[in-house]
Amino acid sequence: MSSVRLDEERVRGIYCHSVQDLAYISMLKEYRKLLFSAYGPRGSSILISNAVGRETLAASSSEIIKELSFAHPSVKYINALISAQNAACGLNGLYTGMLCVRLLEESLICEQDIPHRVVSDVSEWIISELLELLTQSPDEVTMDLDVGDMQQVTSFVQTILGAKNCLGLNKVALDDLSLNIVKAFLKSIPNEYSSGGFGHVTVSTQERSSSINSKVFDGVLYREPDISPRKIEKLKGVGNINIVLFTVPILYVEGETISVCWRASETKEKCFINKVLLCLLSCMKRRNIHILANQKPVHPVIKFELEREGFLVLERMGTKLSEAVTKLSGCQAISNLANLTLEMNTAVLGKLNTVEHINYSGKSYILLDHAEGSVSTLLLPVTSPSTLTTLKETTESCLAALRMVVVDGKVVAGGGCLEAWAATQVSQLINTNMQHLTDLTDASPYHILKVASAFIRVFMELALQPRGGSSTRFDWSVDSVFHHLWHTQPQISREDGSGSCSMQASRASPHSCMCGLVKEDLVKYKYNGSWNPVEFQLHHDFTLQNSKSTKSGGCSKAAKSPRSAGDLNIKLNADSTQSNNSSLSDFGFHNLDLEVDSLEEAECTTEDEVDSLEKIINSQEEEIDSLEGKLDSFDAEEDMDSLEDMLDGIIEQSNINDKEHLKVKLETRVQQALYDSFPAKYNAIRLALEGFTQLFHVGQCVFDK
Numbered sequence: 022m023s024s025v026r027l028d029e030e031r032v033r034g035i036y037c038h039s040v041q042d043l044a045y046i047s048m049l050k051e052y053r054k055l056l057f058s059a060y061g062p063r064g065s066s067i068l069i070s071n072a073v074g075r076e077t078l079a080a081s082s083s084e085i086i087k088e089l090s091f092a093h094p095s096v097k098y099i100n101a102l103i104s105a106q107n108a109a110c111g112l113n114g115l116y117t118g119m120l121c122v123r124l125l126e127e128s129l130i131c132e133q134d135i136p137h138r139v140v141s142d143v144s145e146w147i148i149s150e151l152l153e154l155l156t157q158s159p160d161e162v163t164m165d166l167d168v169g170d171m172q173q174v175t176s177f178v179q180t181i182l183g184a185k186n187c188l189g190l191n192k193v194a195l196d197d198l199s200l201n202i203v204k205a206f207l208k209s210i211p212n213e214y215s216s217g218g219f220g221h222v223t224v225s226t227q228e229r230s231s232s233i234n235s236k237v238f239d240g241v242l243y244r245e246p247d248i249s250p251r252k253i254e255k256l257k258g259v260g261n262i263n264i265v266l267f268t269v270p271i272l273y274v275e276g277e278t279i280s281v282c283w284r285a286s287e288t289k290e291k292c293f294i295n296k297v298l299l300c301l302l303s304c305m306k307r308r309n310i311h312i313l314a315n316q317k318p319v320h321p322v323i324k325f326e327l328e329r330e331g332f333l334v335l336e337r338m339g340t341k342l343s344e345a346v347t348k349l350s351g352c353q354a355i356s357n358l359a360n361l362t363l364e365m366n367t368a369v370l371g372k373l374n375t376v377e378h379i380n381y382s383g384k385s386y387i388l389l390d391h392a393e394g395s396v397s398t399l400l401l402p403v404t405s406p407s408t409l410t411t412l413k414e415t416t417e418s419c420l421a422a423l424r425m426v427v428v429d430g431k432v433v434a435g436g437g438c439l440e441a442w443a444a445t446q447v448s449q450l451i452n453t454n455m456q457h458l459t460d461l462t463d464a465s466p467y468h469i470l471k472v473a474s475a476f477i478r479v480f481m482e483l484a485l486q487p488r489g490g491s492s493t494r495f496d497w498s499v500d501s502v503f504h505h506l507w508h509t510q511p512q513i514s515r516e517d518g519s520g521s522c523s524m525q526a527s528r529a530s531p532h533s534c535m536c537g538l539v540k541e542d543l544v545k546y547k548y549n550g551s552w553n554p555v556e557f558q559l560h561h562d563f564t565l566q567n568s569k570s571t572k573s574g575g576c577s578k579a580a581k582s583p584r585s586a587g588d589l590n591i592k593l594n595a596d597s598t599q600s601n602n603s604s605l606s607d608f609g610f611h612n613l614d615l616e617v618d619s620l621e622e623a624e625c626t627t628e629d630e631v632d633s634l635e636k637i638i639n640s641q642e643e644e645i646d647s648l649e650g651k652l653d654s655f656d657a658e659e660d661m662d663s664l665e666d667m668l669d670g671i672i673e674q675s676n677i678n679d680k681e682h683l684k685v686k687l688e689t690r691v692q693q694a695l696y697d698s699f700p701a702k703y704n705a706i707r708l709a710l711e712g713f714t715q716l717f718h719v720g721q722c723v724f725d726k
């Protein structure tokens with residue numbers, strides 16, 4: 022290779038760097054930190070001083086993307102994924118970005134000592150298998166939401182609102198808001214199915230008022246500071262009130278608007294006003310129109326004259342409000358003033374039942390409604406100006422999520438349970454398909470484990486993120502039936518003086534999992550399940566391949582495994598099970614027995630094991646993670662894992678297809694459970710995983726300047 026350095030002059034105009042560049046990885050790390058910091062109930066807002074020197078608070082992915090200008094193409098790519106997610110589902114944008122950037126980061130680190138092709142092949146296999154599992158909406162983590170059950174639906178909304186810590190809503194405000202969001206949403210559902218789909222919920226905010234509560238109104242609320250109630254009175258008892266809507270400003274703009282025959286005695290503007298006013302007045306009288314509404318402004322003279330004639334003029338409505346009026350009244354807006362008479366004569370008018378003057382918390386509004394309009398207005402409580410955007414945006418997210426739930430009906434476990442499940446799935450997929458994968462990718466099991474561990478680590482981190490991350494992995498456990506996330510409550514007891522100890526407790530669980538959909542009793546008694554500390558990496562049992570007996574002594578694992586496998590073989594034909602975990606119960610072991618078993622074994626095996634056991638008991642953060650070490654020795658706490666692995670192997674061989682027996686099912690009647698929208702979360706995961714695959718194939722980033 023030549024050592025000649027090109028002088029800067031010659032390379033100017035293009036700047037490349039490899040993605041293996043350390044600066045690139047550290048840039049990804051900074052970007053990831055930014056996204057993670059705003060995520061979940063423990064997340065915080067980000068104070069941004071942007072390029073033009075304006076300070077803004079950002080607390081959502083869309084605000085971060087809007088306020089910050091990112092330069093690097095791969096970060097821009099991830100931002101595009103986030104935007105796509107927000108546009109499609111209205112939520113889980115941050116999640117999409119976090120999952121994608123973390124996988125990219127971990128894979129680039131993997132790539133430092135594993136060939137790119139291996140990392141890429143193994144990742145792609147895991148991704149396709151995982152997405153395949155998710156499309157089947159697995160019973161361990163998904164369930165149908167009963168839209169008629171207010172409790173469930175409000176819990177669902179509360180999960181979304183509760184994930185935004187910066188809103189600073191207390192319990193009362195949270196309850197009030199979530200209930201009103203659901204109420205407003207229900208009002209937007211048409212009585213009969215119409216091709217137009219859902220109605221409309223307008224989200225408005227109250228300015229400078231004292232109300233701390235949200236309120237729902239039927240119809241559209243138009244803020245009119247100086248309306249005289251007498252004007253509205255006139256419309257009472259009219260019955261069908263006709264409305265015409267414009268989406269162009271009724272103002273004179275040089276060269277743009279209506280052609281005016283200019284006469285020397287008057288200004289062009291005056292001519293415009295006269296012509297438009299005459300046309301409007303005659304058409305409105307002839308077609309019996311009561312209200313002229315405009316998304317944009319109306320010339321003050323025209324407004325004044327129309328109102329003098331008894332018409333109601335509602336101007337500067339904005340896009341959202343005029344959309345709502347269109348939905349509500351069924352009108353078609355006029356968007357062109359060029360041939361006003363023709364437009365006015367052929368315009369599809371809207372119909373209203375109610376036009377009322379409303380005074381709410383010291384403010385004057387006009388309420389427009391139609392009985393079949395399926396349009397409602399949600400007036401949000403007053404918050405600080407800095408959080409107003411986030412509040413509005415989060416409310417819109419809730420409404421979007423509700424719409425998805427009504428159409429699809431599926432929700433997925435929140436609070437980190439879905440991610441814990443995903444991590445477990447990756448671990449099981451690898452453990453049951455190791456041989457297949459080594460054949461398929463030509464990679465060594467060690468490399469496969471390392472890539473899979475990256476996935477497990479990323480999912481587990483995402484699972485723990487809503488709780489502010491993990492200080493020690495023994496604080497958290499995953500159950501063996503649903504694979505949900507549990508907070509472990511340590512209660513370690515020493516049984517007797519002889520040094521033998523019981524460890525029931527580091528695996529003891531609280532009353533329910535993090536999402537609340539799995540109860541302790543259900544796992545313990547119905548499915549005979551157990552709890553294991555969370556894993557940030559894959560533990561694979563190589564005894565299946567190497568048949569290498571590492572233990573000696575009467576109570577070695579080698580003695581136990583065949584016994585277990587034998588027992589299982591008998592059962593398997595009759596009892597085809599969905600997962601290895603449910604088969605555990607077929608042993609007739611109680612989860613506690615298993616633990617005692619493993620403890621007894623631990624006692625009479627090598628010193629290493631006793632060592633590690635003590636470390637667990639002391640609740641020290643102990644990552645027993647040297648993979649090479651695992652090949653040689655087994656830790657007591659891995660008994661469950663290795664047992665599971667063995668079962669996996671057996672299940673695979675016996676090719677079971679009947680999944681009905683012992684089918685797991687989430688609880689449906691749970692108060693305050695954490696649900697996420699399944700379609701939104703699925704879309705987020707799919708976008709992130711596919712985006713990661715694309716980005717991982719990037720070798721060079723080029724800045725064309």
Ligand SMILES: [Zn+2]
Nearest residue numbers: 438505534536
């Ligand atoms: Zn759960």
